[in-house]
Amino acid sequence: MAKSEIEGKAAFDHIRYAQLWEDADILTAALGDCSGQTLVSICAAGDNALAMLLLDPAKVVVVDLSPAQIACLKLRIAAYATLTHAEFLELMGARPSARRKALLARVVAALDPETRAFWTALATDVARFGAGGVGKFERYFRIFRTWFLPLVHSRATLDAIFVPRDRHGRQAFFDTRFNTWRWRALLNVFFSRFVMGRMGRDKAFFDHVEGSPAQHVARRIHHAAVQTDPSENPYLHWIITGTHGAALPMAWRAENYDTIRDRCARIEIRPGSLEAFINTGELAHGFNLSDIFEYMSPPVFAQVYESILGAAAPNARLVYWNMMAPRRVPAHLSARVTRLRDLEDDLKARDKAFFYSDFVVEEVVG
Ligand SMILES: C[S@@+](CC[C@H](N)C(=O)[O-])C[C@H]1O[C@@H](n2cnc3c(N)ncnc32)[C@H](O)[C@@H]1O
CATH class of the missing domain: 3.40.50.150 (Vaccinia Virus protein VP39)
Structure with missing residues (x-):
């Protein structure tokens, strides 16, 4: 074979x-x-x-x-x-x-x-x-949600991410409530190569990766939070809350x-x-x-x-x-x-x- x-x-x-x-x-x-x-x-x-x-x-x-x-x-x-x-x-x-x-x-x-x-x-x-x-990947998100996310955002802010808004409203929410300095600090630690390799993915999977995972994640969060509508996003919903909302895969x-x-x-x-x-x-x-x-x-x-x-x-x-x-x-x-x-x-x-x-x-x- x-x-x-x-x-x-x-x-x-x-x-x-x-x-x-x-x-x-x-x-x-x-x-x-x-x-x-x-x-x-x-x-x-x-x-x-x-x-x-x-x-x-x-x-x-x-x-x-x-x-x-x-x-x-x-x-x-x-x-x-x-x-x-x-x-x-x-x-x-x-x-x-x-x-x-x-x-x-x-x-x-x-x-x-x-x-x-x-x-x-x-x-x-x-x-x-x-x-x-x-799975191991979901466990990684669970650790993020359970231990790290509460240090950065209140329950009310997290729930508010999934309120439907137009693009202008999403940008305003992102700038004023979501993308705080604490949030950015969290991404830098949690999505460091070291932590991801230890908890989420085998180190072998990083052998060919270019750039910092945290920089990449920050760019992509903007896509998920502003360029597209979080209220229609089952993946973001699971990462933040551990279940799906109205939107499903x-x-x-x-x-x-x-x-x-x-x-x-x-x-x-x-x-x-x-x-x-x-x-x-x-x-x-x-x-x-x-x-x-x-x-x-x-x-x-x-x-x-x-x-x-x-x-x-x-x-x-x-x-x-x-x-x-x-x-x-x-x-x-x-x-x-x-x-x-x-x-x-x-x-x-x-x-x-x-x-x-x-x-x-x-x-x-x-
Ligand atoms: C590449 S991983 C990525 C998973 C993914 N991003 C997700 O959202 O689930 C998907 C699967 O591909 C399998 N896989 C990787 N290389 C493969 C190959 N050459 N042939 C068959 N399966 C492969 C892994 O076992 C794994 O279950």
Whole structure:
């Protein structure tokens, strides 16, 4: 089986991302018309592979190096089949709940024994934080929210972030109440390379990162607080409050629940690397590549990118994010894809998962 560069570096024995911190609205818009086609998605917590079902593809092949991340998708598929939408939101943590253990027990009954055991061992954490709150990344946000945020802002100020305002009102709120010197000091400490490496991400993931994480976060907070509307942002809401408000990620919305449930059989889970899929000789019409390129050194990225082109049907789209390390089609392959710049610009301006610095949509030349 093809090995991936990151496989040897980071420990994948636990859930790193218990929910998806990439905006499925812009992902699905970027993939375009995919009905009846084959799509490939990195799994992570599975929410975006599920959202891709809304494009009505023939199938979505889901890959991930981490069995714990695959277990997140399996839990969701069983939950869609077992729970009502309101129960689903409670189990995941989008809504408060006193009965998550009971909901979890119903869902895991439909799972294979190994995945059932994995989730049963996490029942106490699921009860406290929701199944979407038990990853290392969410724990990092929880520490931020519980121990640091109260030093900087009152509950009233935090709640006021999510009051709908026009752009002018958002800028005024940001300048006068949100972006205080205490807030800026907090970002500098909490998003220092040292703290992030210790608590949020493996140090290996910073090997290729340029610039200071705190500077990057400050720029992106402006996007989330002023350029876009916080009242429509489920990601910011979870980071600040630990649950969702009125706004939900695409796959968790009531209007999408039945469609996703009815199409779950079109998900084909293939534990292992994307590179392994590429070697099967199958062709896909669209790729959700998350931000995996950032975890690769530039030469490995170039190699993997080229092999993806070999597994891409004409006009297939490659969609991916960069958080801090810049990655785009390598120069020597640039004639083989078209950058959909207008689409990228439009979607970047709307990206609710605000911490990424770049969003890329490249279409394979037909
Ligand atoms: C790149 S991480 C990023 C997660 C993300 N930003 C989020 O919001 O959830 C997503 C997933 O990619 C997986 N991954 C990384 N490199 C991979 C590869 N080469 N093949 C398959 N999965 C990979 C990791 O195991 C992880 O679960």
